[in-house]
Amino acid sequence: MNFRDVFNLNYIYIIAMIKENKVLKYDVLIIGAGPAGCACALELRNAGLKVALVDKASFPRDKVCGDAIPGRAIKTLKQIDPGFEIAFKNFHKKYETKKTTLYYKKKAITFNWVRTAYTCTRMEFDNFLLGLVRENTSTDIYTNTLPYNFIKTDDGFSVIIKNSATIFNTKILIGADGAQSAIAKQLTNKKLDRDHHVGSVRAYFSNVSGIEDTTEIYFDREFLPSYLWVFPLPGNIVNVGFGMLSGEIAKRRINIKKAFYDFIDNTPELKLKFKNAKQLSDLEGFGLPLGSKVNRLSGANFMLTGDAASLIDPISGDGIGNAMLSGKLAAEQTVSCFKQADFTAVFMKKYDQSLLQIIGEELNTHYRAQRILSKMPLLLDILFLACKNQTLNKIVRKKL
Ligand SMILES: Cc1cc2nc3c(=O)[nH]c(=O)nc-3n(C[C@H](O)[C@H](O)[C@H](O)COP(=O)(O)OP(=O)(O)OC[C@H]3O[C@@H](n4cnc5c(N)ncnc54)[C@H](O)[C@@H]3O)c2cc1C
CATH class of the missing domain: 3.30.9.10 (D-Amino Acid Oxidase, subunit A, domain 2)
Known part of the structure; x- marks a missing residue:
């Protein structure tokens, strides 16, 4: 903690006492209930940890997207629990697509996919995922709640909510707050590249x-x-x-x-x-x-997932699958942290490694393809x- 954080924290606690604020304590606080945050909460369902999922929006909510649900998203749901994949297959608000046609200079190439692919508006898909969290986990869900200040403490983070008397204290903070992540900006000094x-x-x-x-x-x-x-x-x-x-x-x-x-x-x-x-x-x-350059994904007591970690495929623009995979891996790392009682930045790096081991080469190759195509x-x-x-x-x- 630096001087500014100590000052902020003391100030906040003094104001909290005056206002009789509520301080809520969690083991894990996930900020953002999109695909990354929901996958993380689902994977933590049997971990025996006290988990909260916080989103600034009220659900169902829209998210600007192409609405194509990549195979990796479905695969990750299945890995978390085969029952969740079945629930998605039975979800009637999705749409099945069997082909992709590429058009260029009045020519067309059609690819017939071996497996069925899906589209689903994000209004429906994200609400479906949050529904799984509601029905299958003991996660405390706070929607319409905007955390805006994330203060490092000796024991994790204190999170301040806009226009609210509530303060969240957590051992592990998961940044799943999307492309304009306030957590990535505050904790890793991330800037738009x-x-x-x-x-x-x-x-x-x-x-x-x-x-x-x-x-x-x-x-x-x-x-x-x-x-x-x-x-x-x-x-x-x-x-x-x-x-x-x-x-x-x-x-x-x-x-x-x-x-x-x-x-x-x-x-x-x-x-x-x-x-x-x-x-x-x-x-x-x-x-x-885009996930076309390596960004910092974690630090002491925190991890970034999904768009907050910049994981979108540089060629296809798919990001839902990588968001869900990263959410799942962040949950696995969380469980290891509590088992080993180790929340240091060095131990947290295992999350970066396991994620990059699965998607690092793919992102690299697709970035090269994107560059080659733009030059030739x-x-x-x-x-x-x-x-x-x-x-x-x-x-x-x-x-x-
Ligand atoms: C135009 C466009 C088209 C795309 N098309 C596709 C596609 O077809 N297929 C595909 O796979 N991917 C596509 N993507 C990428 C995909 O939308 C993202 O990769 C994906 O949504 C990332 O999921 P996420 O959970 O990380 O973030 P998000 O889905 O953005 O979820 C973040 C959540 O955090 C909440 N939040 C944000 N800030 C805060 C805060 N301070 N406090 C609390 N909550 C907060 C938001 O309300 C939101 O619910 C597209 C993206 C764009 C922009």
Whole structure:
């Protein structure tokens, strides 16, 4: 603790005494009830620890996303408990997709997936996950609660809540508070790095023709390796979005909202499909912190998970799977900390290691692919050409 923290803490406790504040004590405090935070709470369900899950939003709540649920998210649910995977398979608000079609320069390649893939609005998916936490764990859930100050103490953290008399004391703090993580900013001094961050926009549409059970990706030479996605959802609704590296947006002074509508207008296949489309929501912007460089993931008494730790795939933009995996691994590390009575930064590093062991190489490879594609867009032409040839087509599909 430095002088400022000691001063803050004493000040807070004096004010707490005057106001007769409530101090709640937990073994584990998870901030953020998205996929990372919920996976963490689920994995801790039998650990015998006192756990709280805190979110600033009221649920169900939306989260700007493409709504494609990656295989790793389902796999992680299954690893936590096979019953949770079954619950998701029985969840009727998701949508099953069987194919992905890539479009580029009026050509299309379709991939039929061996396993069924899923889309689900984040409003529904995240509420489903929080429902699992409610039904299967003894976690104390605090929604509509905004923690904003995380003060290191000798025994963990004191967490101060905005407009509330409550103070949370915890031995372990899990940062699962998303792309603009206050915890990552305060505890690791994290700053936005435009070369490893995507700026994106998304809106929902109805009456887009010819989508059915296919997720669609549209490339445009001008924006490579970025793409526009059209993902089907239940009820004849589609999720449409577009994102670019924030560094490129700034360098080329691109108006991303305008680029989104221009993309649809200038792509003949899209123009046709959107002829009778109705936009159902505002075009909303949000950032994707990419896992294309290694960030600090932990320290004494704390770990960062999901977007707070910047774990999004630099090629696909998938982040839900890595968020859930990191939440699960942070829970496993938490259990080890209590078993060994070791909460030091050195011991916490085991979490960084186990996470990077599983996803480090994959993130690295995808980052290299992203860089190569942005420098040599001709490669995409070659890929589409190769897919016209039967033998090469088989090789390319196997490699993808
Ligand atoms: C446009 C776009 C499209 C995307 N498409 C896909 C896709 O199709 N598939 C995919 O896998 N990934 C996609 N992603 C990435 C994905 O959305 C994230 O990786 C994923 O949501 C990360 O989960 P998380 O739990 O770490 O954070 P989040 O889902 O952001 O959850 C964080 C939670 O913390 C809460 N919170 C934030 N700050 C605080 C605070 N101070 N105190 C308390 N609570 C707080 C929030 O209310 C929220 O509930 C996309 C992202 C964007 C922006």
